[in-house]
Amino acid sequence: MTVGIVGAGQLGRMLALAGYPLGLDFLCLDPAGDAPAGQVAPLLNGAFTDRRLLGELARRCEVVTFDWENVPVASLRTMQRGAHGARIAPPAAALGCAQDRVSEKRLFEKLAIPTTRWRAVGSRAELAAALAAVGLPGVMKTRRLGYDGKGQAVVRTRAAAERAFARLGSAPLIYEEWVPFDCEVSVIGARGARGEVAVYPLCGNVHGAGILRVTCAPYGPARWQALAARYLERVLTHFRYRGVLTIEFFVRGGRLIANEMAPRVHNSGHWTIEGAVTSQFENHLRAILGLPLGSTRPLGHSAMVNLIGRIPPRARLLALEGVHLHDYGKRPRPGRKVGHCTIVEPTAARRDARARRLAARLAAGVRIP
Numbered sequence: 130m131t132v133g134i135v136g137a138g139q140l141g142r143m144l145a146l147a148g149y150p151l152g153l154d155f156l157c158l159d160p161a162g163d164a165p166a167g168q169v170a171p172l173l174n175g176a177f178t179d180r181r182l183l184g185e186l187a188r189r190c191e192v193v194t195f196d197w198e199n200v201p202v203a204s205l206r207t208m209q210r211g212a213h214g215a216r217i218a219p220p221a222a223a224l225g226c227a228q229d230r231v232s233e234k235r236l237f238e239k240l241a242i243p244t245t246r247w248r249a250v251g252s253r254a255e256l257a258a259a260l261a262a263v264g265l266p267g268v269m270k271t272r273r274l275g276y277d278g279k280g281q282a283v284v285r286t287r288a289a290a291e292r293a294f295a296r297l298g299s300a301p302l303i304y305e306e307w308v309p310f311d312c313e314v315s316v317i318g319a320r321g322a323r324g325e326v327a328v329y330p331l332c333g334n335v336h337g338a339g340i341l342r343v344t345c346a347p348y349g350p351a352r353w354q355a356l357a358a359r360y361l362e363r364v365l366t367h368f369r370y371r372g373v374l375t376i377e378f379f380v381r382g383g384r385l386i387a388n389e390m391a392p393r394v395h396n397s398g399h400w401t402i403e404g405a406v407t408s409q410f411e412n413h414l415r416a417i418l419g420l421p422l423g424s425t426r427p428l429g430h431s432a433m434v435n436l437i438g439r440i441p442p443r444a445r446l447l448a449l450e451g452v453h454l455h456d457y458g459k460r461p462r463p464g465r466k467v468g469h470c471t472i473v474e475p476t477a478a479r480r481d482a483r484a485r486r487l488a489a490r491l492a493a494g495v496r497i498p
């Protein structure tokens with residue numbers, strides 16, 4: 130059985146690595162000839178809009194998924210409609226919604242999931258109206274194509290808002306309130322062919338310069354877990370979803386405030402490879418193939434530290450007991466996620482102490498509370 134993956138980044142690579150033991154084959158599509166998943170699975174090398182390659186992917190695969198949230202929705206629809214009528218999972222509608230921060234916010238509001246106050250900003254008049262409605266401070270973000278804190282500006286004054294509009298305003302924007310959060314969490318879960326849902330323990334996330342640095346899981350009180358799972362299930366049901374979905378939240382005063390969602394496996398779920406009975410990657414494959422979902426039970430207390438820019442000397446990392454290294458096979462570049470490592474400990478206290486030491490070594494400048 131062959132699974133097609135549009136996008137061959139590190140998420141596609143980890144999907145393939147999780148699928149081989151199940152006897153699955155993979156075929157990826159990516160414009161980069163040296164893409165991480167292309168190093169472990171066959172790669173169709175070309176644009177995401179290349180009709181010939183999309184046709185080949187649809188013809189050769191039982192199901193087609195994606196590992197990047199900015200894959201053109203039109204490409205998925207082309208494969209769905211073509212002669213081979215490819216099965217796409219997760220649904221293209223969920224991807225389309227997540228690609229536009231405004232439609233994402235509208236969805237959260239429609240499903241009664243608390244989110245930040247926001248206004249769409251497409252002109253100077255709308256900027257003035259947004260500042261009046263939302264107030265200061267706030268964050269100006271591009272509606273589309275933003276990731277890892279790119280395409281955003283924190284705004285503390287009217288003048289800063291004008292400058293942010295001048296810098297980013299060639300694209301449609303969204304202005305949202307700044308949330309002085311206590312912490313950030315994410316919830317990850319899978320929905321299978323018969324509507325069954327499996328939710329992972331909540332992840333506590335620390336970002337630096339907009340990029341995820343460290344995740345600890347399980348994290349937070351049972352009440353947060355229950356709230357997050359309830360919100361996640363609303364989105365899963367709304368789309369009659371198949372596969373893994375992630376929602377990121379700010380936590381403030383015990384309230385979960387949705388920031389954004391990702392219709393895919395997620396960086397904050399990498400700990401599940403060693404830290405849960407079934408990894409998020411395997412559960413995504415099980416869900417999209419109509420196989421039974423696996424247990425999301427944690428095997429201990431996990432921490433994941435992202436390796437940004439370059440992989441530190443391998444021997445130094447591997448000399449640390451219980452450190453699991455994942456090198457994505459990417460060329461080093463400042464600010465680029467090139468790998469991660471995970472530890473799984475028997476208690477939260479031991480996990481936190483080790484995570485602090487690891488973060489001090491690996492995640493430059495990030496402090497774990």
Ligand code: AMP
Pocket residue numbers: 245268275276277278279305306307308309310313336339340377388389
């Ligand atoms: P995003 O691309 O929306 O996930 O933003 C990246 C990171 O920037 C978030 O994980 C937060 O750490 C921070 N951030 C984004 N939006 C806000 C906000 N409205 N209030 C406070 N922090 C924010």
